[in-house]
Amino acid sequence: MGELSRWSLKVSRDTDIALRTLLASRGGRKGDLSRFVEEAVNREILRETIHEVRARNKDLGPAQIESLVDEALSEMAPGFWAGRRV
Structure with missing residues (x-):
């Protein structure tokens, strides 16, 4: 979980x-x-x-979205696989 924070919450008795x-x-x-x-x-x-x-991408067509996903994946793939054994 990493570093923890303490919260103080109030909920109804029924929810509790x-x-x-x-x-x-x-x-x-x-x-x-x-x-x-x-x-x-x-x-x-x-x-x-x-x-x-x-909402941000509602005006994009499926082909445009797929192209953006492919572009993002191609940018991330080399760093993702660096130093990993296959």
Whole structure:
């Protein structure tokens, strides 16, 4: 997880009970609540990023998008494979 930050959150009692019940049904252990919150935040950030990218590229056709993806991949590929054994 890297360096940790401490958050102080307030949620409704119903939400607290529902989440703790869910985590307990999965065999919850110490740290599961923090992990759940972090994963939920990361999913929401990913959803928002996808929404922004789609909005930004709504006027591009499939061929243009594929060309941009191919260009980005060709720029990254040499650095990605450098120093790796195949």
